[in-house]
Each structure stands twice: as structure tokens, then as C-alpha cells.
Amino acid sequence: MSTDPKAIEREIEQARxxxxxxxxxxxHRASPxxxxxxxxxxxxxxxxDxxxxxxxxxxxxxTVGIVVGTVAALVILRKFSR
Incomplete structure (x- = not known):
């Protein structure tokens, strides 16, 4: 660190x-x-790929298997909940 006021000002400006x-x-990284x-x-x-x-x-x-399985499970649950 320098004691010269001009050098200190330059360091502060560079840090800013x-x-x-x-x-x-x-x-930028946090923008939606x-x-x-x-x-x-x-x-x-x-x-x-x-x-x-x-x-x-x-x-x-x-993914298709998961979606089809979920839909089938929901249909079955609705039929039995009536």
C-alpha cells in the first residue's frame, strides 16, 4: 500500500x-x-445431445413413462374415490 495520496486515489478508483x-x-446472473x-x-x-x-x-x-403413469394413477384414484 502506498502513502502517496494520488496512488491511493488510483487504488480506490480501481477497486470501485x-x-x-x-x-x-x-x-445479470440473478435476472429472471x-x-x-x-x-x-x-x-x-x-x-x-x-x-x-x-x-x-x-x-x-x-419422461413419457412418468407422465403416462401419473395420468393413469390419477384416473384410477378418481374412479375409486367416487
Whole structure:
């Protein structure tokens, strides 16, 4: 750390600029639009191979099975609850 007032002012200004840049980055990462885009890409990556662009059939079939099973369970539960 320097004792020269001009050097201290420069250090303070550089620290302010770094802090401002960090705050801007955090604000961008925390924005709802950025979060939504990040989550959409994560879901897409689960169902599509990013290297080949081909659909991941096993992941799609698992999801379809879960949806069909859930719908069937709900239909059965409704029939028995009457």
C-alpha cells in the first residue's frame, strides 16, 4: 500500500471499478430472464445431445413413462374415490 495520496486515489478508483463490474455480473446472473434461459438450456440438454443434436430417446421415454403413469394413477384414484 502506498502513502502517496494520488496512488491511493488510483487504488480506490480501481477497486470501485472492479466492484461495479462484479455487481453488474451478479445482477445479470440473478435476472429472471437469465435464470429462465439457463434453465431452458439445461432442460434441452437433458433431452437433446449437445454434440450431435440428436434427441436422447432414453430420457424422452422415461419422461413419457412418468407422465403416462401419473395420468393413469390419477384416473384410477378418481374412479375409486367416487
Amino acid at each position: 471499478e472492479r466492484l461495479a463490474a462484479t455487481i453488474d455480473q451478479l445482477a 430472464k437469465t435464470i429462465a434461459n439457463r434453465e431452458a438450456w439445461a432442460i434441452k440438454a437433458h433431452y437433446v 449437445p454434440e450431435t443434436g440428436e434427441p436422447r430417446t432414453e430420457a424422452i421415454l422415461k
